[in-house]
Structures are given as C-alpha cells and as structure tokens.
Amino acid sequence: MLGGLLALLGLVMGFRSLSPIAAEAAASEEPPLGPLPWRAIVTLTIAPIVFAMTVRSLGLALATALCVGIVCFASPRMTLRMALGVIVGLTIICVGVFSFGLKLTLPLLPTFMVG
Amino acid sequence: MLGNLALGFATATTPEHLIFCFVGALLGTLIGILPGVGPTATIAMLLPITFTLPPTASLIMLAGIYYGAQYGGSTTAILINLPGEASSAVTAIDGYQMARQGRAGPALAIAAIGSFAAGTIATLLVAAFAPVLTLVAIEFGPAEYFSLITVGLVCSIALAHGSVLRALAMVVLGLLLSVIGTDVYSGLPRLNFGLIELSTGINVIAVAVGIFGVAEILRNLGGGDERSGEINKIGKLMPTKHDLKQSTAPILRGTAIGSVLGILPGGGALLSSFASYALEKRLSRNPERFGHGAIEAVAGPESANNAGAQTSFIPMLTLGIPSNPVMALMLGAMLIQGIAPGPSVITTRPELFWGLIASMWIGNLMLLVLNLPLVGLWIRLLKVPYEALFPAIIIFSAIGTYAINGSAFDLYQISLFGVLGYMLYRLRCEPAPLLLGFVLGPLLEENLRRAMMMSRGNPAIFFDRPISLGLLLVAVALLVVSVLPMMVRRRKEIFVED
Numbered sequence: 001m002l003g004g005l006l007a008l009l010g011l012v013m014g015f016r017s018l019s020p021i022a023a024e025a026a027a028s029e030e031p032p033l034g035p036l037p038w039r040a041i042v043t044l045t046i047a048p049i050v051f052a053m054t055v056r057s058l059g060l061a062l063a064t065a066l067c068v069g070i071v072c073f074a075s076p077r078m079t080l081r082m083a084l085g086v087i088v089g090l091t092i093i094c095v096g097v098f099s100f101g102l103k104l105t106l107p108l109l110p111t112f113m114v115g
Numbered sequence: 116m117l118g119n120l121a122l123g124f125a126t127a128t129t130p131e132h133l134i135f136c137f138v139g140a141l142l143g144t145l146i147g148i149l150p151g152v153g154p155t156a157t158i159a160m161l162l163p164i165t166f167t168l169p170p171t172a173s174l175i176m177l178a179g180i181y182y183g184a185q186y187g188g189s190t191t192a193i194l195i196n197l198p199g200e201a202s203s204a205v206t207a208i209d210g211y212q213m214a215r216q217g218r219a220g221p222a223l224a225i226a227a228i229g230s231f232a233a234g235t236i237a238t239l240l241v242a243a244f245a246p247v248l249t250l251v252a253i254e255f256g257p258a259e260y261f262s263l264i265t266v267g268l269v270c271s272i273a274l275a276h277g278s279v280l281r282a283l284a285m286v287v288l289g290l291l292l293s294v295i296g297t298d299v300y301s302g303l304p305r306l307n308f309g310l311i312e313l314s315t316g317i318n319v320i321a322v323a324v325g326i327f328g329v330a331e332i333l334r335n336l337g338g339g340d341e342r343s344g345e346i347n348k349i350g351k352l353m354p355t356k357h358d359l360k361q362s363t364a365p366i367l368r369g370t371a372i373g374s375v376l377g378i379l380p381g382g383g384a385l386l387s388s389f390a391s392y393a394l395e396k397r398l399s400r401n402p403e404r405f406g407h408g409a410i411e412a413v414a415g416p417e418s419a420n421n422a423g424a425q426t427s428f429i430p431m432l433t434l435g436i437p438s439n440p441v442m443a444l445m446l447g448a449m450l451i452q453g454i455a456p457g458p459s460v461i462t463t464r465p466e467l468f469w470g471l472i473a474s475m476w477i478g479n480l481m482l483l484v485l486n487l488p489l490v491g492l493w494i495r496l497l498k499v500p501y502e503a504l505f506p507a508i509i510i511f512s513a514i515g516t517y518a519i520n521g522s523a524f525d526l527y528q529i530s531l532f533g534v535l536g537y538m539l540y541r542l543r544c545e546p547a548p549l550l551l552g553f554v555l556g557p558l559l560e561e562n563l564r565r566a567m568m569m570s571r572g573n574p575a576i577f578f579d580r581p582i583s584l585g586l587l588l589v590a591v592a593l594l595v596v597s598v599l600p601m602m603v604r605r606r607k608e609i610f611v612e613d
Contacts, residue, residue: 040336041537044329044509045530051513052523064510071506075336086506093507097164098514 040074047071060098065091120242123469127477132175132470135168139176140478143183144485147203148191148493149504154184155440155550156331159323160508162448163515170452171467175474177448178428181441182234182475185424186482189226189417190493193219202420205392205412212408221354225362225410226417227486228354233370233418234479237425240374241432242472245461248433252458257565258576262586264559267436269590270379271548281544289552292317294560318525319447322553324512325532326539326546327440332505333537358410365395365415373422378429379438391419425475432468433458436555440547443554451519 051067058066068090072083126132146157158177165173188203193210206226213222255263272282296316354362372394373387395415396405405412427438428445435457437443449456454464461468486493516525536546570576578584 037333037336040333041534044333045534047509048513048526048529051510052517052526055517055523060514064514067513068506068510071509072502074332074505075502077500077502082500082502086503089503090507090510094510094514098518 123473126470139179147187209412293556326536329533330536369418373419377423377426
C-alpha cells in the first residue's frame with residue numbers, strides 16, 4: 001500500500017521531469033536572475049554546521065561569535081568595523097536572550113575554561 | 116457565541132496574554148517593515164523560543180506576529196515603494212503615488228483603519244463560523260479527512276503563482292519528504308538511508324527556517340537591489356471626510372474578498388490583496404486614477420490582506436488543516452505544545468481557542484494605536500542596514516533550532532534546506548506548496564491508512580461516502596480548471612496587475 005503510494009508519487013515526479021520544454025517556454029519570458037551568489041551560499045551553509053559542531057565544546061558565547069563571524073563574509077558590502085560591531089552586538093544579545101532570558105541549558109563558556 | 120467570546124476576552128486580557136499579544140504585534144510590525152524578513156521565516160525562527168511559554172501565550176504571540184506583519188508591510192510600501200511583505204505589493208502601487216503627492220498621511224491612516232475594520236469583521240466571522248465548522252468536522256471520518264486534505268493540497272496548487280506543474284511537483288516533494296522517518300503503524304524505519312537521526316523524520320522547523328529564512332537571505336544577497344534612500348514626508352495624518360467616504364465601500368468589499376480567500380488553502384493574504392485591487396479597478400467609475408494615487412486602491416487591498424490573514428486561522432483551528440505556510444508552522448507549534456489540532460480543540464481547550472480569537476481583535480486594536488502615532492519611529496528602522504540583519508536571522512535560527520533537541524543534525528538540515536530553497540527559487544518553484552505538503556503529509560497518510568483499514572483495503576470507501584466523494588470531485592475539478600488555457604491567462608492577469 002505504501003509502496004503503491006510512493007510509486008504514484010514517483011510517477012508524478014517523473015512526469016514533471018519530462019516537461020522541461022513547457023517550463024522553458026515560460027521561463028524565457030521572465031527576467032534573468034543574475035549570477036549565483038556563491039560567497040553567500042557557501043558561508044551561510046557552513047555557518048550553522050560550524051555552530052552545531054562547536055556549541056558543545058566552545059560554549060554558546062564563542063560558538064555564536066564564530067558563527068556570526070562566518071556569516072559576515074557573505075555580503076560583499078560588509079565592512080570590517082561593521083562586522084566587528086555585528087559580532088559583538090549579536091553575541092551579547094544572544095547570550096542575554098537565550099542563556100539568561102530563556103534559561104537554556106547550553107554551556108555558556110568553553111569547557112576548558114570551566115574545567 | 117457571546118458567552119464564548121466573553122471567555123475569550125477574559126483569557127486574552129490577563130496581563131500575561133496581553134503582554135505576549137503586544138510583543139507579537141510589535142515584532143510583527145517590525146518584520147513587516149523590514150524588507151527581506153518575512154513572517155514565515157520569523158515565525159520559524161521564533162518557534163523554538165515559544166516552546167518555553169505556555170501554549171495559549173505562544174499561539175497568541177505567533178498570531179500577533181502574523182497579522183502584525185500584514186500591517187507593518189503597508190507602511191514601507193506607501194512611504195518608499197518597497198513592500199516589506201509580499202501581500203503589500205499591491206498597496207505600493209497607489210499608496211506610493213499618494214505619498215509622492217504629499218498624501219502619505221491619509222494613505223497610512225486609511226491602510227490602518229481599513230486593516231482594523233477588516234480585522235474586526237474577520238474576527239467576528241471566525242467566532243461565528245468556527246464552531247459551526249467544528250460541528251461538521253466532528254462527523255468526519257478518515258475517508259472524509261483524506262479527501263479534505265487532498266482538496267487543500269490541490270487548492271494550494273491552483274492558487275500558487277506561476278506554473279501549476281511546478282506547484283504540483285512542490286507538493287509531491289513535500290509529501291515525499293514527510294514520509295521519511297519511522298512508519299507509524301509498523302514502526303519500521305523507511306527512507307532514512309541508514310541514518311539514525313532520520314528515524315524521527317525531517318525537522319519541520321529546519322525545513323521552514325532553511326527554505327524561508329536562509330533561502331530568503333541568499334535571494335536578497337544575490338539580488339543586490341539597492342534600497343531607495345528617499346523617504347516621503349508623512350504630512351497630515353488624518354484623511355478627509357471625502358477620503359473616508361470613498362474608502363468605506365472598498366474596505367467592506369476588500370474584507371469580504373479577504374475573508375473568503377483566506378479560508379482557501381494557498382490563498383490567504385497575498386491573493387486577496389491582488390483580487391481586491393482588480394475588483395476595485397473594475398468597479399471604479401474612473402479606473403484611470405488607479406496607479407496614480409487612488410485611495411480605494413489602498414483601502415481595498417489592505418483590508419483584504421488583513422481579513423485574509425485572520426480567516427486563514429479558521430481551517431487550522433477547526434479542521435487542523437493549515438491553509439498557508441504560517442498556519443502550517445502554527446500547527447507545528449500546537450503539536451509540539453501537546454495539543455492535537457482539529458475539531459476537538461474548541462471543546463477540550465475552549466480558553467485557548469476563544470482566547471486566541473479575542474486576542475486577534477485586541478491585537479488589531481493595539482496595532483492601530485501602535486502604528487499610526489509611532490509611524491515616524493518605525494521609519495527610522497529602515498535605516499538599519501541589511502548587513503546587520505541577516506547575521507541576526509541566521510544565529511537566532513541556529514541557536515533556537517539547536518535548543519529544541521540539542522541535535523547538531525537539525526542544523527545540518529537547515530543548511531541543506533537553505534540551499535534547496537534557493538535552488539527552488541532559481542527554478543521559480545514556490546516554496547509554500549512544499550511546506551504545506553510536508554506538514555499535511557503525515558495527516559494525509561494517517562487518514563488514508565485508517566480509511567483503508569476500515570474498508571479492509573478497499574479504496575471504494577472514498578467514493579461510497581457522499582462527503583468524501585464530493586470533496587474529491589472538487590479537487591479534481593480545481594485541478595482541471597487550473598490547467599485550462601483560459602484560466603492560465605486569468606491567473607496571469609491577476610498576478611501581473613500593474
């Protein structure tokens with residue numbers, strides 16, 4: 001029964017892939033999208049992963065700063081001063097909201113500092 | 116109904132709920148004004164935070180964000196021709212022209228008054244119709260539910276902008292993603308590629324944050340559109356008597372359109388504002404004024420989108436079937452709070468149901484007070500550069516999502532869905548049907564399998580029951596109509612009305 005359902009869904013997807021001609025006709029009258037923002041894609045993808053891997057060992061504060069730091073590279077318009085401001089500001093806000101406001105049970109400081 | 120509303124107001128006016136209502140409305144206005152931050156992304160982002168709150172308070176706050184965003188979006192649309200919110204795009208057409216003629220004040224005031232009137236009427240409608248629908252819904256068996264969900268999904272395809280085929284593919288992709296995880300009946304893992312982390316399925320929040328939050332940021336960074344620095348003067352705030360007289364009928368018509376379209380899955384606020392604009396233009400004695408600062412073109416769509424935002428709660432609250440991505444997330448919030456959405460909510464949790472409805476009205480009132488006098492303050496927010504905003508969105512989503520399960524895997528999913536969402540955007544596929552398919556998938560499957568068990572594997576059960584048959588026919592009819600060439604042209608007309 002479930003297999004049948006999945007097969008049906010698969011068929012619909014297959015049907016969809018067979019119709020790029022219709023899709024192209026529709027796309028041609030729409031404006032082009034410009035180049036892919038590779039820098040943004042890479043940095044925004046890496047940031048949550050880095051955060052996930054570091055939050056246990058480095059603690060909330062450092063992991064946040066690190067993650068925000070990576071994200072800052074996404075925009076070409078970001079200046080160094082602005083990035084530093086954003087990193088410091090957001091780290092303070094996040095620690096304030098999540099650690100003190102909502103009392104999440106995440107380690108705040110790196111494990112090696114707490115000992 | 117009056118007794119129920121009284122209970123609702125009693126619940127909604129407790130200090131705690133008033134505060135959360137206010138916070139929600141405030142946050143909503145904020146994100147409505149800030150371009151590039153949508154309500155879906157915000158709700159997805161804040162969802163983890165609300166888990167620490169009691170259920171009623173969290174729903175009140177989430178609802179506030181949603182209608183607050185509808186409200187706030189109009190401000191930027193009028194003042195700088197930049198809709199902070201997709202559904203305000205229509206308002207920008209004439210609202211901005213009014214602002215350039217030095218009539219920004221009346222435009223803002225009419226938008227606010229219209230939204231408030233629409234919100235009030237729609238709240239009453241929700242209060243009147245929700246219990247009736249609930250009574251009907253209680254009679255529904257699994258077969259009827261299955262058919263109803265099918266109608267909902269088809270509706271979201273038919274009303275999506277752009278290609279029907281792509282919307283269909285999105286729904287199917289959403290359904291497929293929802294199947295990942297443990298089989299409800301046999302307990303066997305399926306489609307998990309041997310990953311233990313996938314045994315509980317894909318995280319809804321990760322999907323929403325990725326597709327609506329991260330992908331949206333990528334879109335904004337990729338688009339490279341500069342904001343116009345020029346902000347129009349607001350001038351005198353109060354509309355003249357003539358303005359009010361001209362706007363009354365459009366407000367009422369907009370409310371009616373919004374209320375109906377809001378209930379339909381996939382419709383909601385966006386479609387209602389487009390439909391209202393088209394209607395006002397058609398009804399107007401001198402349609403050539405449209406596009407050059409016609410006040411009706413601000414009043415109608417603004418009322419419509421607010422009414423639509425309110426009534427879209429009806430199917431979610433009574434049937435447990437969300438009609439748009441925001442409702443899908445609200446449904447997710449209810450599930451995680453341990454409330455099974457559906458017809459039983461109104462009887463088992465009357466204080467939640469009526470409290471939420473009453474809070475919507477109170478929230479609308481707050482918005483009226485919050486928006487008009489403080490509009491100058493809100494405008495300053497436009498000066499906040501996007502470079503400071505998007506890191507905040509990313510980190511809030513990351514910490515929030517991580518906090519729910521403490522699982523790094525959820526964050527990998529965000530990255531994955533962020534890229535997927537952006538790819539879909541490049542391919543011009545709308546993400547809304549995907550999320551609806553994903554959220555409705557488990558419900559659809561459960562009801563399908565329950566119905567099949569009842570009938571011992573005989574699919575005739577869906578056709579033997581009159582309600583179920585009727586609903587399925589509606590679904591088929593909708594699908595057929597939406598691919599007809601005539602309809603395709605109409606859809607284009609509605610969506611490209613400028």
